[in-house]
Amino acid sequence: MRRTQAICIVIFLLITIAITAEPPVDVKRLAQNTMQLCESKQQFARDWQEYTTRDLRTMDNYDAQYYKINLTLDFENESIVADNIVEVMVVEDNVNAIELDFDDSLQITGLSVNGQTATYTHEDRCLTVDLPQTANNGDIVTIGIQYQGIPVIDGVAGGGLYFFTHANEPIAFTFVQPRGAPQWFPCKDYPFDKANSVDIWVTMPDNYKLAANGLITDDTDNGDGTRTIKYHESYPIATYLISIACTNYAVNTLTYEHEGTEMPVTNYVYPEDYDVQSAAFSDICSMIDFLSTQYGTYPFLAEKYGHAVVPQFGGAMEHQTCTTFGDPIADPSYYSTVLHELSHQWTGDMITCDTWAYIWLNEGFATFSEALYTEYLYGFDMYLYHMTQFDHNLDDKLERDPDGSQGHVLSWVVYGKGAWVLHMLRFMLGDEVFFEGVSSYTSDPDLRYGTAVNDDLEAHMEEAAGIELGWYFDQWYYQTGRPVYDYCYYTSSANDSIKVAMNSYNLTDEPFDLYVPYHLNTNEGRIWAPGGYSYHTLNMGAELDSLVWDPVNRILDGGFDEQLPQLEAPVRNRDGSVMLALQEFFDPNSAGYYIYRSTNGTDWNVINNAPAPAGVYIDDTTEMNQTYYYAISAVSGEDATYTTPMSNPISLEAVEFTLDQGILAIDMTDDYPETSPMPTDAEVDAFYHDMLSEYTVTWWDTNLDGAVPLSEMAKYSSIVIYCDDINSIPFDGNLYTSYAYLSAGGNILLSSWRHLENLSDNEFRSAFLIDEAWFGNAADFTGALAYGGYPALTVDPDKVELATWNHLLPYVCAITPDSDAEILYQYDSATDNPDWENQTCAIRFDGDYKLYLLGFPLYFMADQQAEEFMVMVMDDFGEIQAEGDEAVPPMSIALSNYPNPFNPSTTIRFDLPQESHVELVIYNVRGQKIATLAEGMFQGGEHAIEWDGRDKNGTPVSSGVYLCRLNASGQNTLRKMILMK
Numbered sequence: 019m020r021r022t023q024a025i026c027i028v029i030f031l032l033i034t035i036a037i038t039a040e041p042p043v044d045v046k047r048l049a050q051n052t053m054q055l056c057e058s059k060q061q062f063a064r065d066w067q068e069y070t071t072r073d074l075r076t077m078d079n080y081d082a083q084y085y086k087i088n089l090t091l092d093f094e095n096e097s098i099v100a101d102n103i104v105e106v107m108v109v110e111d112n113v114n115a116i117e118l119d120f121d122d123s124l125q126i127t128g129l130s131v132n133g134q135t136a137t138y139t140h141e142d143r144c145l146t147v148d149l150p151q152t153a154n155n156g157d158i159v160t161i162g163i164q165y166q167g168i169p170v171i172d173g174v175a176g177g178g179l180y181f182f183t184h185a186n187e188p189i190a191f192t193f194v195q196p197r198g199a200p201q202w203f204p205c206k207d208y209p210f211d212k213a214n215s216v217d218i219w220v221t222m223p224d225n226y227k228l229a230a231n232g233l234i235t236d237d238t239d240n241g242d243g244t245r246t247i248k249y250h251e252s253y254p255i256a257t258y259l260i261s262i263a264c265t266n267y268a269v270n271t272l273t274y275e276h277e278g279t280e281m282p283v284t285n286y287v288y289p290e291d292y293d294v295q296s297a298a299f300s301d302i303c304s305m306i307d308f309l310s311t312q313y314g315t316y317p318f319l320a321e322k323y324g325h326a327v328v329p330q331f332g333g334a335m336e337h338q339t340c341t342t343f344g345d346p347i348a349d350p351s352y353y354s355t356v357l358h359e360l361s362h363q364w365t366g367d368m369i370t371c372d373t374w375a376y377i378w379l380n381e382g383f384a385t386f387s388e389a390l391y392t393e394y395l396y397g398f399d400m401y402l403y404h405m406t407q408f409d410h411n412l413d414d415k416l417e418r419d420p421d422g423s424q425g426h427v428l429s430w431v432v433y434g435k436g437a438w439v440l441h442m443l444r445f446m447l448g449d450e451v452f453f454e455g456v457s458s459y460t461s462d463p464d465l466r467y468g469t470a471v472n473d474d475l476e477a478h479m480e481e482a483a484g485i486e487l488g489w490y491f492d493q494w495y496y497q498t499g500r501p502v503y504d505y506c507y508y509t510s511s512a513n514d515s516i517k518v519a520m521n522s523y524n525l526t527d528e529p530f531d532l533y534v535p536y537h538l539n540t541n542e543g544r545i546w547a548p549g550g551y552s553y554h555t556l557n558m559g560a561e562l563d564s565l566v567w568d569p570v571n572r573i574l575d576g577g578f579d580e581q582l583p584q585l586e587a588p589v590r591n592r593d594g595s596v597m598l599a600l601q602e603f604f605d606p607n608s609a610g611y612y613i614y615r616s617t618n619g620t621d622w623n624v625i626n627n628a629p630a631p632a633g634v635y636i637d638d639t640t641e642m643n644q645t646y647y648y649a650i651s652a653v654s655g656e657d658a659t660y661t662t663p664m665s666n667p668i669s670l671e672a673v674e675f676t677l678d679q680g681i682l683a684i685d686m687t688d689d690y691p692e693t694s695p696m697p698t699d700a701e702v703d704a705f706y707h708d709m710l711s712e713y714t715v716t717w718w719d720t721n722l723d724g725a726v727p728l729s730e731m732a733k734y735s736s737i738v739i740y741c742d743d744i745n746s747i748p749f750d751g752n753l754y755t756s757y758a759y760l761s762a763g764g765n766i767l768l769s770s771w772r773h774l775e776n777l778s779d780n781e782f783r784s785a786f787l788i789d790e791a792w793f794g795n796a797a798d799f800t801g802a803l804a805y806g807g808y809p810a811l812t813v814d815p816d817k818v819e820l821a822t823w824n825h826l827l828p829y830v831c832a833i834t835p836d837s838d839a840e841i842l843y844q845y846d847s848a849t850d851n852p853d854w855e856n857q858t859c860a861i862r863f864d865g866d867y868k869l870y871l872l873g874f875p876l877y878f879m880a881d882q883q884a885e886e887f888m889v890m891v892m893d894d895f896g897e898i899q900a901e902g903d904e905a906v907p908p909m910s911i912a913l914s915n916y917p918n919p920f921n922p923s924t925t926i927r928f929d930l931p932q933e934s935h936v937e938l939v940i941y942n943v944r945g946q947k948i949a950t951l952a953e954g955m956f957q958g959g960e961h962a963i964e965w966d967g968r969d970k971n972g973t974p975v976s977s978g979v980y981l982c983r984l985n986a987s988g989q990n991t992l993r994k995m996i997l998m999k
Contacts, residue, residue, distance in 0.1 A: 043396060048354040049407030051347070052385055053430060055333040055355055079113050080106040082206045082213050083158070085257075089202075090221040090244075091264060093188040096181035098124075099166045102203055106161070108153040116159060119197075120145040120204035121170060121178075128164035136161075145204050169202050178202055179262075184329045184345065185290045189265035190222075191328040193335055193342060196374055196427050199257040210372045210469045212254040220262055221246045227267040229286040229326035231260060231338050251338065253318055254467040256370050261337035263326035270296040274303045276310070276319060284324035288345065291327075295348040298356065299325050305357050308394055309364065309387065312453070313460045317368035317467070323360070336362030336384075354388045361387035364460055372469040374427045378416045378495075379470055381428075382436020389437065399570075405441050406571045408434040413526060416495045438574045439494045445572040446490070446533050447483050455482035489531060499526035502576035503534070503547065506604055506652065508660035509562055516562060517660050518554045519605040522547045525576065532573055537566045551606065553656070583611065583650045583665035586754060588637075589728060592675040592762035595638040598648060599754055602632045607655035613637070616647040619667060629653040634757075646670040671947060675732040675762040680714035681897055682734040684726055686741040686750060687877075695819040697877060702742050705877050709888040710738065712899035716990055723992045724981065725751030728758055729947055736765040736895040742875035744829055747773045757785050765868040765895040769876040772829035777871075786871060787839035787863045791831045793873075797823040798851055799830040802843035802859055802874060809886045811843065811879040818878060831873030832857035839863045842870065868895060911991050913984050915965075919996040922974075923966045926951070926982055926993070932958045934986040940965060941981045948975060956986075967997055 086103035106116060121143055129138050129147065137148045147161055169179040177193040178201025192202060199207045218230045224245040232251030239245045251260075263286060270292070272283040283302055287295035306316050306323065316323065318339045326337075331344030334355055341359040365383035385408060393401030412435040418427045444452040459465065459478040476491045505520040516538070523529050529549025536543055538556050545554045567578040581604035589597045600611055610629030614622040615637065625637060640646060649667045654660035683706060689699035699721070716734065718726055731737065731752075737759065741748050748770045749756050760766060768774075772793040777786050801812035815825035826848050835841065835858060843860035863869040870891055876884050892899075915926045926938065938952040949970045951963050965982075969975050975997065982993040 043392070043400070045392060045400060045404045046407050047351075048388065048392070049404065051352055051355050052358060052388060052408070052433060053410070054347075055358065055433075057333075057430075076115070077117050077206050077208070077211075079110040080108050080116055080159070080206075082211050083107050084215055084217075085203065085205060085213050085260070086217040086219070087203050087260070088217075088219040089262075091190050093181065093190065093223065095168070097166065097168045098179065098202070100124075100164065100203065102163045102165075104161045104163065104204060106159050106206075108157045108159060109155055111154040113153045113157075114149055116147045116149065116161065118145040118147065118161075118204040119143060119200035119207040121172065121201045123170035123201075124165045124167040126163060126165045128162070130162040132160050133162075143200060163204055165204075172198055172201050180328075182329045184265065184288055187266050189263070189329060191263035191326065191342060192261045193328075193331070194261075195258045195335060196377075197258075199260065203260075205257045207257045209256045209258065209370050209374070212256050212370065212468070214254055216251040216255055216260055218249040218251070218260070218262060219246060220264060222264050225266055226264050227269060227286060229261075229263040229267065229284075229324065229340050231255060231340055233321050252321065253338070253368075255338050255367075256469075259336070259338040259367055259370075261326075261335070261340065261342060263328055263340075263342060267326070268292050270299070272299075272303055274306055274316070274323070276307075276315060279319055281316070281319050282322045282324070284322055284340075286324065286326040287348070288327055291345070291348070294350075295327055295345075297350050298343075298348045298352065300350070301353060302356060302360065305360050305391070308391060309357075309361055312387070312390060312456070313361070313364040314457060317363055323363065325356075334359045336366050338363070338367045354391070357391045358384045358388050368467055369460065369465050370469045372471045375418045376471050377418055377427055378432040378436035378439070379472070379475065381433045382416075382440055385433045385437035386440040389441070402570045402572075405438065408437055409571075409574065410434065412438065412574065413499050415498045415527075435494070435574070439491075442494075442532075442573050443479065443490070445535065447479070451482050452479075455479040458482060493528070493530050497524070497527040497530070499524040499530075500574050500576045501530040501532055501547070501549075503567065503578045504581050504604060505567070505578060506581045506662050507565060508652070508654040508662055510657070510659040510661070512659050514559055515555050515557045516565070517654050517656060518545070518556060519551065519607065519654075520545070520547050520554070521551050521604070522549050524549070532575075534575075535568050535570075535572050537564070537569050539563045553607070581605075583652050583662060585648060585650050585665045585668050587668050588646075588648050588670050589755070589758035590640070590670060590673050591636070591758065593638075594640060594642045595636050596640050596646060596648070596670060597758055597761065598635040598637065598650075600630060600632045600635055600650065603652045605652065605655070609653040609655045609658055611635075611650040612653055612661055614649045614651070614664060616649075616667075617644065619647045619669065622649065622664075629658060643672065645672070671729070673729050673732050673758075675759075675764075677732065677735045677762070677764060679716065679733040680735060681710060681716070681892075682726070682731065682737045683710060683715050683717050684737060684739045684752070685717065685719040685721070686739060686746045686748070688743050688745055689721065690743070695821075696743060697817065702740065702877050705881070705884075706738070706740055708881070709876075709885055710892075713892060713897055714900060716985070718990060720751065723983070723990070724941075726755065727941060727947055728755040731755055731759045731764070732762065734764070736767070736892070736897055739766065739768045739770075740876065741768070741770040741773070742877040744771055745773075746771065747776055749777070760785055760867040760869065763867050767870040767872075767891050767895075769872045769874075770831070771873075771875050772831060774831040774833070774871065774873045784836065787836040787861060787869065788833055788871070789836055790834040791873065793829045793831045794854060795828055796851075797826040797828040798848050798854060799827040799845060799859075799874060800848040801846045801879070803846050803856070805841045805844055806862075808842060808890060809883050811874075811876075811883050811887060813878055814880045827874065827878055830859055832859055833861055833871070833873055834858070835861040836863075838865065839869075843872070843874075864894075911984060911986055911989065913982065913991040913993045915982065915993060915995055919998040921967070921998050923964055924995060925962050925964050927960065927962045928984055928986075928991070929960045930956055930958045930986060934958075936961075937983075937985040938963060939983050939985075941983060942975075942978070948980065 084105040088101045090099040129136055134150050139146045153159055171178045177198040179192050181190050199205050220228050221244050224243055228247040230249040232249045235250045236248040267286040268289040270285040270287055274281045274283050285299045321339050325341050325343045327343050327345050327348045329345050332346045333344055335342045336359045361384045366380035371377050371379045389401050389404040392404040414431040455478050459475055472491050476487055480487050501522050503522055508517040531548040533544045534547045586599045591597055610631045612624050613626050615625045616622045647667050647669045649664040651661040651664050687699055687702045690696040775791040777788050804810040818825045839861040841858050842862045845854050845857040845859045847855040859873040861871050911928055913928050915924045936956040939950050940948040942948055977997050977999045980995045984991045
């Protein structure tokens with residue numbers, strides 16, 4: 019959909035950055051880096067829902083307080099030996115067991131509770147510890163667990179403890195988001211239950227270094243070729259944020275200073291890539307300063323920040339105080355990823371999503387922070403451009419369903435859409451209120467070093483804004499899709515304002531309510547656009563120059579589509595008047611249309627004093643042989659001085675209704691293969707040829723020839739239209755022209771099937787005398803009961819070959835006729851079904867024109883009865899049967915052109931077997947007459963006529979497909995031609 023245009027399109031700096039100037043930084047690539055980060059995390063937890071669907075078992079009876087992880091790393095065997103402690107506080111009475119998440123691949127070698135040996139069971143990734151004594155609310159239980167084994171990397175849960183190499187040097191590291199922590203230590207692995215502190219002791223080769231959470235409290239050389247390094251994390255921490263990385267690291271240390279406090283920034287990098295990897299993190303101190311201005315002082319200032327580079331990982335992970343960074347991206351070009359992970363220390367690590375359903379609170383803030391940093395470095399326009407680069411595949415809802423049915427917990431939607439929810443909120447509230455709300459959120463003592471849900475952020479934003487925002491968070495969290503806007507605008511020569519009608523809808527879910535920004539001339543503003551239709555008056559202060567919706571992408575919309583009045587080609591009636599078809603306008607509150615007329619296409623005059631409603635409008639003030647141009651504008655229902663821009667102008671092609679060339683038979687039946695139980699097009703054609711063999715008939719196949727133009731219809735006194743298969747739609751492509759033909763006094767017989775019901779729901783239905791039509795699915799129609807002297811019509815069982823129909827017809831239409839119509843036939847039900855027996859299934863009208871409508875296909879009726887009916891109808895139409903040799907024999911005329919494709923001209927050739935009246939006409943594919951190349955009597959023999967690719971006015975036509983129609987003594991031949999320029 020187009021963004022929006024009124025009289026002209028305003029191009030803003032945001033667009034020109036990408037089109038006309040080299041941006042100061044490749045923001046598109048920065049956004050792609052973030053998407054890569056998302057994808058890499060998904061690889062560590064390919065089928066995470068297997069574990070997120072598990073309930074808490076009985077883990078809700080305690081609160082994890084402390085973990086001591088004491089590991090010895092055996093790089094040669096890629097195994098571990100551990101002596102760990104889990105300390106919990108019981109929160110219920112009469113607790114006899116404690117359950118922990120712990121993978122079955124690691125073997126327990128000893129277990130104690132409060133220093134006493136205890137029994138346990140270990141299966142299905144669950145360690146159940148039996149308490150020697152019953153524990154009650156408030157009791158502290160300390161569980162000692164010794165185990166060993168080769169950690170299994172679980173791609174379902176989210177990884178575990180990895181053994182790899184870099185430059186032929188062993189390395190061990192952990193990555194466990196979202197549910198992989200039990201792959202290397204026993205724990206309660208839910209983000210809402212943070213341990214108050216953690217000790218991490220690792221014994222390793224003495225030439226290795228260890229990166230982990232918190233600060234080093236001890237580094238001891240054990241004198242046996244190993245060393246033990248001890249870390250202590252004193253801040254509360256979620257299990258998925260606990261990490262280690264161990265190899266022959268080189269350490270690059272920076273110092274961050276804040277108000278007199280110095281904090282180490284320790285980067286563990288490969289010695290073989292020291293310069294490049296150190297450079298990747300060289301701006302980290304300025305990044306910490308920047309984020310401190312957005313979210314408050316760095317939350318782990320008493321400890322550290324840093325990075326640990328690991329192999330074969332194309333992303334990064336925000337482990338608390340020590341981000342793990344994949345070596346493929348450990349270079350300066352990924353600085354936005356460095357910023358992304360750093361921002362998690364505030365939103366993700368300090369304030370953690372309470373459950374994975376709210377992971378957007380982590381990833382949305384981090385992704386949004388990237389755009390904020392771009393704004394800090396390069397200005398507001400680049401911030402806006404950065405946000406647009408995140409808009410890919412964001413129509414899923416933010417909520418991550420517990421059962422995994424909504425997609426991956428780390429889906430891109432929680433990154434990109436999460437950032438957009440914050441971006442839109444910033445626009446809606448304004449910078450001062452928005453950042454006040456964010457600051458309040460990150461400084462809330464009840465949330466700091468704890469967890470949060472949507473309601474927590476919502477409450478702080480509401481407090482800052484002084485308004486209720488539940489509607490905003492709920493719709494963007496729970497709903498899929500995005501708002502799409504259709505609109506129209508009305509202007510008035512008497513007022514310096516415009517009126518806007520806007521319809522907000524959602525293609526996949528409930529509609530959204532949202533403030534929509536706009537630029538009107540040089541003014542900026544916004545409107546409140548709830549789901550559905552809304553109406554607005556916008557002041558201009560000058561003539562309208564431009565109206566642009568959301569010019570710099572402040573909302574996550576699906577586009578703005580301006581709705582303009584559309585006018586179909588007008589038709590000159592037989593009495594010289596002009597008929598206009600006025601469709602229902604987009605705005606249901608529109609007062610109707612003003613109709614403009616011109617004789618030259620430039621000087622327009624309104625010809626109606628009051629707005630004309632949708633339907634048919636007759637202009638009876640025209641003169642014969644005069645060309646007219648028409649256009650319309652919709653009129654505001656609030657003030658009739660306000661109108662939309664004019665529609666497309668349509669010129670009138672004069673049509674002379676001679677109604678003197680006999681019968682036009684229009685074949686609208688589809689062609690079924692011979693193997694089908696349905697009749698072929700040839701079989702249906704043969705039936706009607708037999709029915710009309712005694713009359714002068716011209717045949718037209720819409721599947722081959724397209725819709726019949728009105729200029730062709732106007733020649734014939736009667737028209738027979740047959741739509742004798744299930745799929746054919748009566749008057750398809752000819753509804754408007756058929757209406758005009760009837761209005762001029764023509765006669766129509768229509769044979770149709772179930773789609774006759776379409777005629778009961780359009781603006782021309784009054785002309786076809788149908789109030790309502792409907793069909794049934796059961797094969798129950800055995801024939802039509804005669805009414806008013808016409809012959810009974812009975813289904814010919816030999817024509818109904820589909821076995822399941824049992825020689826009867828389904829899908830026959832029942833009709834409620836207009837009061838001016840008379841009943842022609844009634845439904846004869848094989849089962850005497852009271853819902854269908856004696857329902858009207860065919861009607862007749864005798865007035866200014868004659869009309870027969872059959873709700874059943876005449877082809878399937880017995881031939882003799884059908885022929886008797888056809889004779890009666892043709893007699894009623896005044897058609898006279900040809901006698902003996904006076905009947906016009908059908909002619910088969912070859913029609914060709916060369917060259918084809920052509921440019922600029924082509925020669926059209928045809929060979930007449932006898933002297934004939936010839937009309938050679940060019941149409942476009944819409945059935946509109948382009949030019950008449952020949953009309954009059956031609957001698958028998960070969961003829962050649964050149965077409966120079968110009969229309970009847972001598973204007974060259976555009977490239978495309980054109981139809982050449984030869985009518986020779988009532989026989990039609992069609993040729994498709996292609997003009998290529």
